[in-house]
Amino acid sequence: MEKTVKRWFPIFVLPCLAAFLIAFVIPFIMGVFLSFTEFRTVTDATFVGFSNYIRAFTEDRLFLQSLIFTVKFAVISVIGINVIAFLLAMLFTRGLPGTNFFRTVFFMPNLIGGIVLGYIWQVIINGVLYRFGYSITSSPTYGFWGLVILMHWQMIGYMMIIYIAGIQNIPDDILEAARVDGANALTVLFKITIPSVMPSVTICLFLTITNCFKLFDQNLALTAGAPANRTQMVALDIYNTFYSRSGYEGVGQAKAVIFFIIVAVIALIQLYLTRRKEVES
Amino acid sequence: MARKAADIALYVLIIVLAAAFVFPVAVVLINSFKAKFSINASPFTLPMGDDFVGLSNYTEGIKTTGFPAAFGWSLFITLFSVAAIIIFTSMCAWYIVRVKTKFTSLLYYALVFSMIVPFQMVMFTMSKIANVLHLDNPFGIILIYLGFGAGLSVFMFTGFIKTVPLGIEEAATIDGCSPFQTYRLVVFPILKPTAITVAILNTMWIWNDYLLPYLVIGRDYKTIPIAVQYLKGGYGSVDMGAMMAMLVLSIIPVVVFYLFGQKYIIKGVAAGAVKG
Numbered sequence: 001m002e003k004t005v006k007r008w009f010p011i012f013v014l015p016c017l018a019a020f021l022i023a024f025v026i027p028f029i030m031g032v033f034l035s036f037t038e039f040r041t042v043t044d045a046t047f048v049g050f051s052n053y054i055r056a057f058t059e060d061r062l063f064l065q066s067l068i069f070t071v072k073f074a075v076i077s078v079i080g081i082n083v084i085a086f087l088l089a090m091l092f093t094r095g096l097p098g099t100n101f102f103r104t105v106f107f108m109p110n111l112i113g114g115i116v117l118g119y120i121w122q123v124i125i126n127g128v129l130y131r132f133g134y135s136i137t138s139s140p141t142y143g144f145w146g147l148v149i150l151m152h153w154q155m156i157g158y159m160m161i162i163y164i165a166g167i168q169n170i171p172d173d174i175l176e177a178a179r180v181d182g183a184n185a186l187t188v189l190f191k192i193t194i195p196s197v198m199p200s201v202t203i204c205l206f207l208t209i210t211n212c213f214k215l216f217d218q219n220l221a222l223t224a225g226a227p228a229n230r231t232q233m234v235a236l237d238i239y240n241t242f243y244s245r246s247g248y249e250g251v252g253q254a255k256a257v258i259f260f261i262i263v264a265v266i267a268l269i270q271l272y273l274t275r276r277k278e279v280e281s
Numbered sequence: 282m283a284r285k286a287a288d289i290a291l292y293v294l295i296i297v298l299a300a301a302f303v304f305p306v307a308v309v310l311i312n313s314f315k316a317k318f319s320i321n322a323s324p325f326t327l328p329m330g331d332d333f334v335g336l337s338n339y340t341e342g343i344k345t346t347g348f349p350a351a352f353g354w355s356l357f358i359t360l361f362s363v364a365a366i367i368i369f370t371s372m373c374a375w376y377i378v379r380v381k382t383k384f385t386s387l388l389y390y391a392l393v394f395s396m397i398v399p400f401q402m403v404m405f406t407m408s409k410i411a412n413v414l415h416l417d418n419p420f421g422i423i424l425i426y427l428g429f430g431a432g433l434s435v436f437m438f439t440g441f442i443k444t445v446p447l448g449i450e451e452a453a454t455i456d457g458c459s460p461f462q463t464y465r466l467v468v469f470p471i472l473k474p475t476a477i478t479v480a481i482l483n484t485m486w487i488w489n490d491y492l493l494p495y496l497v498i499g500r501d502y503k504t505i506p507i508a509v510q511y512l513k514g515g516y517g518s519v520d521m522g523a524m525m526a527m528l529v530l531s532i533i534p535v536v537v538f539y540l541f542g543q544k545y546i547i548k549g550v551a552a553g554a555v556k557g
Contacts, residue, residue, distance in 0.1 A: 019424045019428035022410060031406045041409075104547070107546075108302070119509065120309050127324035162554040220491075234401075239401065252405065253406075255401075
């Protein structure tokens with residue numbers, strides 16, 4: 001059978017393969033190559049070695065500053081979102097009537113796009129700060145916490161749904177057995193519930209970490225980096241390097257490669273660590 | 282009795298939290314009927330007296346952004362991209378699982394790899410290529426979405442196809458089905474639950490996507506996120522009234538989609554996570 005299927009390669013694989021090559025593979029390879037060159041329009045590239053990578057850090061402090069901002073933002077958001085989402089999931093799996101409706105409400109913000117979310121929160125945060133004579137662009141602290149709140153509002157419901165599915169998959173007889181053996185609520189939580197939902201933890205951490213690092217739309221709409229690029233995250237800094245100043249395309253591409261490596265390494269380390277916990281349980 | 286008191290306390294907590302989740306959307310809705318100059322100063326009051334401007338923010342916003350056209354393009358691009366993704370990635374995934382060669386496993390790993398690469402890595406080169414190949418229109422962008430959506434979608438389909446027993450397909454082949462007929466009549470119907478999940482995840486992404494369509498077709502065609510961002514313009518002041526009205530109009534389709542497909546969406550998101 002395999003042989004007959006093989007002959008159908010052009011119909012089954014070619015459309016998907018061609019699109020994948022055009023949209024991803026070729027741009028990716030070109031991107032790596034161009035990061036070692038200086039160029040304006042791709043065709044005029046001249047090889048410059050690692051100088052773009054050096055310029056990414058030495059020309060100004062923006063890239064480093066945005067990296068630090070992104071890491072701080074990601075650490076706080078990933079922990080906050082996952083802890084709150086897990087607690088809500090515990091709450092919603094206690095069999096209280098009417099919880100389905102609330103589940104729906106909590107998930108809704110996740111369907112709203114990043115640009116729209118950014119402007120929604122801009123109005124609210126500015127409305128609160130206005131009473132004290134400030135706005136969200138008065139200080140980078142406001143923009144930072146604004147992004148943290150926005151991200152929580154957007155992602156808690158999503159992660160909660162995944163944790164609920166994980167908790168519901170725990171077989172009742174294990175919980176029953178634990179109770180018969182006299183385990184208290186905390187023991188059940190740490191010895192049974194959390195180890196059993198490790199597959200959900202893996203995927204939730206992966207989604208929150210990658211989404212926090214890659215955040216762009218929300219950042220652009222909420223503060224656009226103001227004041228003075230101090231609330232600019234890595235993705236926005238790369239965008240501005242490419243499109244707001246001419247002659248920096250190579251530097252932008254080098255920053256993008258560094259960004260890619262950071263995201264990939266963090267995601268792989270996280271998957272390795274949490275997957276190992278899954279096997280143990 | 283203690284249990285009942287605890288339940289009531291939990292309900293109160295849940296209701297307070299739910300109110301906090303609905304509050305931001307309610308604020309935007311209220312302000313969309315308010316005079317633009319009082320939105321920044323007092324977004325938390327109801328529009329009364331002179332502050333109430335009826336639908337004028339809506340008419341102003343629609344005029345500036347061309348919202349109906351943006352809605353049309355968003356709908357067009359999302360519908361056809363998701364349809365293309367479902368059809369072609371499920372076919373590709375089936376081939377990858379059933380034909381085991383070095384090439385198919387290489388393709389599989391390349392697709393999985395593409396899931397963790399940030400968009401900024403390929404943003405500049407991809408938009409150049411789209412330009413050179415004349416893909417910078419609402420039809421061409423469908424191909425680009427197929428390429429970008431392929432990673433997650435093929436990954437999810439292959440995960441499911443691996444669990445489908447080969448026997449059914451062999452029976453169909455013996456009965457005289459060509460591989461394409463086998464796929465269309467036997468395999469695809471089995472894939473339906475996964476196809477719904479894949480469709481939902483991709484719809485959520487493509488409908489809300491801003492940067493990709495902005496770079497590829499943004500100069501000539503606006504989708505909804507591009508239209509909203511367009512209101513902000515350069516460094517000038519933003520018409521907050523029109524902005525609020527456009528935010529409301531952007532949220533309405535999402536809420537309608539959610540109300541109709543709620544069950545599938547929540548199930549799909551949970552199922553998508555298990556596979557991931």
